[in-house]
Structure formats: structure tokens, C-alpha cells
Amino acid sequence: MELDPLLLSRLQFAFVVLFHAIFPVFTIGLASYIALLHGLFYKTKNPAWDRLALFWTKVFAVVFGMGVVSGIVMSFQFGTNWSNFAQATSNFMGPVLSYEVLTAFFLEAGFLGVLLFGRHKVPEGAHLFAALMVALGTFISAFWILSANSWMQTPVGYELVDGRFHITSWTDAIFNPSFRYRFAHMVMASFLTGGFVVAGVSAWFLLRKRDVPANKKALSMCLWLLLILTPAQAVVGDFHGLNTLEHQPTKVAAMEANWETDSGVPLLLFALPDGDAQTNHWEVSIPRLASLILTHDLDGTVPGLKEAPADEQPPVFIVFWSFRIMVGLGLAMIAVALAGLVLRRGGRVYSQPLYLKTLVGMIGAPFVAVLAGWVVTESGRAPWLVQGVMTHAEGLTPSLTGAMALFSLIGYMAVYAVVFLVGIYYLTRVVKNGMLPDPDEVDDGMGSAKRPFSAAHTPFDDHDLQGAKS
């Protein structure tokens, strides 16, 4: 079989970006949560907030470190596998991605160090300020990345000169038509991720009766947040969908596996879309519902996939099912949040074992939903790399061979597998160590690296734990 560099490069990019996305989607939400905890402690002086802040800062440190490591690869991917794309779009992508690095550096250099290592070195107010700045930094980072991605989906503010994009309006290009929906959807997804992880871990502690007062507070906060955010995210997602319908109708058609442009289109609950046959098998549907959802009108017209020639259609099966996974998990999240509201009566929310176990089980849900969402939006754009202007094939590095792409794909998977397994193993140790007062917590700021992981003093193996105590 001939190795296809295009397919392998797409797989590689998908793998690297999805692997990387796990970390920032968590740290964006968690950074705000930590800032909130610091704020609550600053105001109330209740030590429970401080202990929670300390514990979650340790988790943040490890996850942030893994995000940085996996992110370095991203900045080289454009050049190695998509050099034609890099060259054509460099006038926009170069400055935007550079600004992401520059602002991320600001965050790391100025404030992350203070947040992680400055507890006893700077006044409480300054420490709180550092926590706020770290949270702000994660938003600024997300701002640039989503601006770059949105521009690829809905490119404006440029003119093409000799096949290269020249920016005519930075404002138009950065704040392109789909940017605000994408940014809002992503930021809320980050908050949901942070919320479900904190809720799940708090529930896990409550099941084991550890640090009950502090974890009750944490769980209660999270559930209020989730009660508001889960339905709000559905609304934002709906607006995002309307925007996509306007600018990328083929993507919406793929999400709904709708082949013919029609009015009063049914919502498919189940189907096996078949791109070769240009039709679906085994459809189960609710009449007119897709029209209602997408156009807010029972008789609204929904565009069909066949508006685009077969070779300009996205992989319908993948987009259709990824979209259903995302929406299904979203509905499950709403249900869990509502159940929490019901169980609040009589405080059962803190003691009902089934509910607590459900919350533990839901820790992975927002991650899967986010990854599925990225697959929808990225695969749904296929075959376009820059919507309507440049295809994947045109953006590919011309000198790239299938063997090279395969070698690096396997290589990155191996490297990341090690990083991920070690990181997750270590993270579970940090969590299991919990919030108990840690004798190693005292930090003189000398000698230890001013680096994320160094803020988590949990030893790596059991043998070591004894060694440290002796």
C-alpha cells in the first residue's frame, strides 16, 4: 500500500492538536477557579479556601507543565508538514501565533512563578493579583489561538497577492465572523471541564470522608457553576451553529448528515452516513426537528451536502458521529447538574453515594466532549484548510513523503504516550496525597526550579515517600 503523506499528516496534526488540547482546556478553567479560591480566602480568611487553593495549584502546575511540553511541538508542525500553508498564510498566522507565545511568556515569566512559589514571599494581595493574572493569561492565550483557528474557518480582512495572504485589516482578520462564537464556546467548555474535574475529585474525597468541610464547599460551588453553565453552553452552541450555518453550510449539512437541501428537515437520532453512496443507512429521525433547531423555524431550509461536489464534502460519518457524541455528553452534563439541584434538599448531594460516584465518572466527559467538538469543527472544514481558499492538499509540504510522515507520526505517538502515562500516573499520586498538610510544602525559592512540576512536591514513587520522611 502506498503511504499517503496527506492522510498521515492530517492524522498527525489531529493527534498532536487533540493531545495538546486536553491540557489547556483544563488549565483555562482551573486557573480561574484558583483565582476565585484565592479571592475567597483573601476576603473571608477561611483556611478551607486556602487549602483548596493550594491543592488545586499543585494539580494546575503538573497539567500546565504537560501542556507546555506538548505545545512546543505544535509551533513546529505548521512548518514541517504544512509548509505551503505556513508560507501562504504567514502574514497572518506568524504574528498571531507569535503574539500567543509572547503573551504566554508574559504570564509564565511574571506571574506563574509568583503564584507557584511566592506564597510566603509576597503580600497576600500580590499573590491574589498573580493568580488573577495567570487566569487572564490563559484567556489571552486562548484568544490568539482561537482567532487563528477561526480565521481559517471564516477568513476575512485579506487580499491574495501571488497566492499569499496579505492582511488589509487586522481588526477584521483577528475578530473574524466566527471568532466570538468559537471563543465563547471554547471558554465555556474550559469552565465546564474545570468544573467537572473539581466536582469529581471533591466527590471522590467525600466518598472517602477526607477533608469533608473543604470538599463540601468545593462541590457546592462547582454544582452551582455547572447548573448555570451547562444549559448556557447549549445556548452558546446553538448560536455558534447558526453562525456556522451562515458561513460553512456544508459543515452543518455533515453534522446533520443531510444530503439534499430541503425544508422541514428531520433530526437524525441514528444513521450510518455513506459518503460513497451519498446517502444514509438505518435512519431514525424526528420530523422537522433539524429545521427547528438550525433555523428556529419548523419549515426552515437546511442546506444539503450535495450542494458541494463529492470531493469537496467533509468525512460525513466522522463529523456526524462526533457531533452526536459532543451533544450527547452535553445533555448528560445538564442532567447531572440538574440532579445536583434536586439532591441539594437535605444535603443529599454530599452523601448520596450513587450521585457522588456519578460525578467521579463524569470527570472524563467534558474532555471527550471537547475533543469530539474539535473533530467536528476541524473535520467539518475538510477538504478546506482555509475555508474556500486553500485545501489540505494545497497546504501540504511538497517534499514530504509518506514514510517521513509515518515515521514522525509513530514517533510523536510514542513520545506522547510516555509523557502522558508518566504525567497521569504522577497526577493521580498528587490527587491521592490530597490536601493533608504537607511537610515538604515549605519552599525557600532557592535551588528548586521555577517550573510548574516543582510546585508539586509529591514524590514520584513510594520508596521515595519513605526516603523523604526519614
Added chain:
Amino acid sequence: MNLDITLVWAGIIGFGVIMYVLMDGFDLGLGILYPFAPDETSRDVMMNSVAPVWDGNETWLVLGGAGLLGAFPLAYSVFLPALYIGVFLMLAGLIFRGISFEFRFKSRKNRHWWNRAFCWGSVVATFAQGAVVGAYIQGFPVEDKIFVGGAFDWLTPFTVITGLGLMAGYALLGATWLILKSEGHTQDWAYAITPRLLWAVLGVFAIISLWTPLVSVDVRERWLSHIHLIWVFPILAMVCAAALYRAVKQREEGRPFIMALGLFIFTYLGMIASKWPVIVPPDYTVWDAASAPESQVFLLIGTVFVIPVVLAYTTWTYWVFRGKVKADDGYH
């Protein structure tokens, strides 16, 4: 506007590259020397001496990569495909090295694995970087602004020499850094290996100096057609080498490192002088490779703001962690 913004960007990228080479150079060098260290205590000292600063050092690589895309996209979109396998090896090496920094001190039972990750990560990353330098001197087959060579064009006998040469060079930087930061038997060891590393570097230096004119006609023309001011760079590099040797013999603590930095800086300036203003050898100058002026200006606004902050923060970190390092500093 009289100011040529492309020149400004060439200066920024050039500055970023040498900052990266000098700063990540000595901590990669320690990784290369790692297996030869006399004992585990010395390894603790070696790692502790760079633990607080290595991450800041690598920031220059990320800034350089993103800046290159923003300011000289042609260079970015030729170098990365041409160096595809090398870039992968470098990133994999840096990742393994990065996580071993974090986990070695937290691990006792598995510490030898993290030692290995630190060493091999450093070796692979350094060799790949050195081979990149060689590939740059060689030049790239480019047609219509697109790289048209093969996956292993970057790996030739010449680039193997430059790869090994950079390993020796980084090891020299690492050893002189260790003289500055350590004491006792670790420092004695560093004093002992430094002259040997210096001879290795000078040997490679000689080979490359003789070989480069054979690899590149333009370089031969520039250096040999008539006597230029550029000869001052290799002469100053030799002066630094001699001073380094003397300083080690006199057991000076700070000067060997400074002289090793000087050796690197003048060699680097010499290399730039060989190629300027070509950024994608053999054909494209910095002006050919530049992005649109409005993009360069837009990016410059943020960069002039951040680089002083990076420099100030870096200086401050080095100041905080000044002085000798002890073996048990890093482990609480």
C-alpha cells in the same frame, strides 16, 4: 521611512539564535557530560545548577520559531521541511530531557531512568542542532520558494561533523559553567575535562574551516578573494580559546565560562559573515524571505515590548540563583 524593518528583524532573529545557543548550550552540555560525571552527587550538582534556568533558556527557541514564521516565512517553510527528521529528533530529545528535569528529583527508585532520559535527550537534541548548522552551511535545494530535496539531505558526512562539533562545543560550555557553579571534587573533575573538550572543539573547528570552502563556493570567495575585516572573528575566537586554556590552568572560576561564551559568539559572527545577507542558502536573502511589511511592523510592536522583559526576567533569575550549587539544594 528610512529604517529597514527587515534588517531590524534579521537582528532580532540573529540575536535570538545566539541567545538560545549560548544559554541552552551549557545546560544541554551538562546532559552530554552526565554519564561521565564521577558520582551521583556530582550529577545532583550538575542538574541543580541549571534547574532554575533551563526552561527560561528554551523560551528563546520558541520565540525564535514563532518569530521566524512571522518575519521570515520563506526560511521557516524551507528549513522545517528540509530538516523534518532532525526537527523531530530535536523535539523528542528536548521533551524527554524536560520531563526528566521534573521527575528525577522526585524519584529515587527509578532515578537511573531519568538520568538516561536527561543524557540521551540532550545528546540527540544537540546532535540535531549541530547537523542543522551544517545543513545551513551546505544550503538547500529550493525551486520556486519550495524545498525540493529529500528527507536525509541534511545528513551528510559534513553535517555529522558539525553535529559532533556542537556536542563538543556544548560540552565545553557545560564544563566551564560547572567550574563556575561547583566546588570540591565536582569542580576538580570539571577542571580536568575542560582542556580535553577545548582541544576537541578546536579540532572540529579546524576541520570545518577547511571543509566549508569546499562545500560552498560563495563562502570561499568571501573569505579568500581578498583580506576582509571578517578575519577579525576567527582571530578573536582563537584569542578566547587561548585565554580559556590559560584560565583553566590558573584555576580561575569565572573566566573559563566567559571565554567559552566568547569562543561561541565569535564563531557565530564568523558564520554569519560568511553568509550575510543570505538567509536561505544558496539563493535567498533576508529581503527575499521577509513577510509583508505590515506584518513585520504589527509583530514588532509586541516584540520590542517583550524582549526587554525577557532579558530583565532572565537576568533577575540568574541573579537570584547566583553562587555555588550544593548537591542537596534541589531536593526537599
